[in-house]
Amino acid sequence: MRYISTRGAAPTLAFDEVLLAGLARDGGLYVPETWPTFSRDELRAMRGLPYAELAVRVMAPFLGGRLTELEFAELVREAYAEFDHAAVTPLVQLDQSTWVMELFHGPTLAFKDVALQLLGRLFDHVLAKKGQHVTIVGATSGDTGSAAIEACRDRDAIDIFILHPKGRTSEVQRRQMTTVLSSNVHNIALEGSFDDCQDLVKAMFNDTAFRDEQNLSAVNSINWARIMAQIVYYFAAAVQLGAPDRPVSFAVPTGNFGNVYAAYGARAMGLPIERLVVGTNSNDILARFFATGTMSTQAVTPTISPSMDIQISSNFERLLFDLYDRDGAALADCMARFRAGGSFAVTSEQLSRARLLFNGHKVDEDLTQATMTETRRLTGGMMIDPHTAVGLAAARAEQPNLDPAVPLVTLACAHPAKFPDAVERATGVRPPLPPRLADLYEREERLTVLPNDLKTVQSFVRSQVRRTIVRQGVA
Ligand SMILES: Cc1ncc(COP(=O)(O)O)c(C=O)c1O
Numbered sequence: 059m060r061y062i063s064t065r066g067a068a069p070t071l072a073f074d075e076v077l078l079a080g081l082a083r084d085g086g087l088y089v090p091e092t093w094p095t096f097s098r099d100e101l102r103a104m105r106g107l108p109y110a111e112l113a114v115r116v117m118a119p120f121l122g123g124r125l126t127e128l129e130f131a132e133l134v135r136e137a138y139a140e141f142d143h144a145a146v147t148p149l150v151q152l153d154q155s156t157w158v159m160e161l162f163h164g165p166t167l168a169f170k171d172v173a174l175q176l177l178g179r180l181f182d183h184v185l186a187k188k189g190q191h192v193t194i195v196g197a198t199s200g201d202t203g204s205a206a207i208e209a210c211r212d213r214d215a216i217d218i219f220i221l222h223p224k225g226r227t228s229e230v231q232r233r234q235m236t237t238v239l240s241s242n243v244h245n246i247a248l249e250g251s252f253d254d255c256q257d258l259v260k261a262m263f264n265d266t267a268f269r270d271e272q273n274l275s276a277v278n279s280i281n282w283a284r285i286m287a288q289i290v291y292y293f294a295a296a297v298q299l300g301a302p303d304r305p306v307s308f309a310v311p312t313g314n315f316g317n318v319y320a321a322y323g324a325r326a327m328g329l330p331i332e333r334l335v336v337g338t339n340s341n342d343i344l345a346r347f348f349a350t351g352t353m354s355t356q357a358v359t360p361t362i363s364p365s366m367d368i369q370i371s372s373n374f375e376r377l378l379f380d381l382y383d384r385d386g387a388a389l390a391d392c393m394a395r396f397r398a399g400g401s402f403a404v405t406s407e408q409l410s411r412a413r414l415l416f417n418g419h420k421v422d423e424d425l426t427q428a429t430m431t432e433t434r435r436l437t438g439g440m441m442i443d444p445h446t447a448v449g450l451a452a453a454r455a456e457q458p459n460l461d462p463a464v465p466l467v468t469l470a471c472a473h474p475a476k477f478p479d480a481v482e483r484a485t486g487v488r489p490p491l492p493p494r495l496a497d498l499y500e501r502e503e504r505l506t507v508l509p510n511d512l513k514t515v516q517s518f519v520r521s522q523v524r525r526t527i528v529r530q531g532v533a
């Protein structure tokens with residue numbers, strides 16, 4: 059198994075190389091050269107497997123022999139032992155054709171743990187073998203940051219810098235990041251939006267001298283290994299609901315397009331996925347794209363689902379690569395136009411192909427709130443977070459177009475306790491933090507506020523990395 063860049067001008071890489079590389083050197087994202095596939099019998103044989111065993115089976119073809127299956131199985135076993143539910147990503151049925159898949163049973167209460175608990179261990183394993191140190195730079199709108207910090211804290215071979223948009227995450231999300239005082243963890247509150255954070259991360263990768271000097275790595279879903287690990291739970295849900303003998307559809311609250319792209323990957327691997335419903339909040343660039351074929355940025359609006367306050371969905375490039383029939387040069391040209399003018403359009407043929415599988419729905423603030431209220435009422439007490447509410451409302455909007463015999467699974471991407479104010483406003487109940495985070499509000503915080511300026515952020519990284527300079531403590 060080799061990996062190629064969506065822009066066609068970077069070296070092809072093996073799994074361990076792609077894990078450490080993050081963004082490709084031509085600015086593109088890595089994808090598998092070909093998708094491994096499972097036969098119907100192989101899919102049937104996945105039914106009833108414990109999550110960790112299923113995960114090894116689904117991910118093994120992506121390793122290309124760069125880790126032994128035994129080594130990998132041990133890392134996977136350890137990663138999912140950190141989850142507080144035996145099923146890891148359990149399904150809850152809401153009505154005859156609607157399910158919710160709970161992805162928030164990991165240490166930081168969001169779906170990011172599913173991939174990042176494994177990634178932290180993979181980094182450690184591969185870096186120890188190579189005798190290397192990496193500097194991870196990551197952007198977060200709230201959830202990736204804490205999951206990545208939790209997965210990478212106190213690891214000798216890693217320094218991790220997480221940029222979050224100052225004042226635009228929930229307080230719980232911020233504290234989950236900034237109260238980790240490990241010497242290899244560096245929190246930056248950027249004066250800007252999530253898109254600014256993501257732009258700076260990409261700019262650091264695209265500055266080749268800096269990238270090489272720091273040996274940069276990524277924890278965002280630009281890193282292929284994130285997508286690989288997220289593919290697994292689509293298999294877990296689908297085989298449990300009868301795949302391959304019954305198709306399944308998914309509704310995914312979407313921002314950076316990593317989660318729903320993982321579903322697209324699962325389908326490419328043979329899973330019978332009928333429809334992918336993309337739920338967006340008021341930052342509806344993706345819903346507008348699936349309606350019109352034009353991707354066009356607008357100013358970011360802060361919402362009660364802040365993790366999805368995103369305009370530039372980095373993983374969309376991976377889908378576009380296929381819509382451009384894997385023509386890296388044509389895609390690079392499209393991306394350059396997007397960067398320069400803030401918009402691009404696909405052809406009607408490309409849009410029709412995308413719409414065979416995807417549809418998008420915008421869910422505004424009132425509907426998000428009403429969905430949290432209604433879900434609690436209809437289920438007799440179930441609390442959902444605002445992002446899950448966006449997914450569920452989008453699922454409801456799509457349902458009239460769908461066969462009711464096909465299960466529709468909405469991804470519950472975060473625990474309601476991460477967004478207590480929004481949940482309390484909608485339901486009248488303040489969801490308590492689980493015991494492991496019960497003293498979060500009493501813990502000391504450490505972060506550095508920086509302006510949205512590449513050179514300033516780069517100097518900060520240089521000054522803090524433990525292997526080059528004695529750490530000086532940040533106030
Ligand atoms: C709780 C939550 N829901 C949904 C999303 C959107 O997922 P993606 O960025 O993979 O589209 C995010 C952020 O990624 C998130 O943190």
Ligand SMILES: N[C@@H](CCOP(=O)(O)O)C(=O)O
Pocket residue numbers: 197198199200201202203277278279280313314316365366
């Ligand atoms: N919503 C995300 C944004 C980053 O997404 P990623 O999947 O590319 O890491 C967050 O919570 O940070």
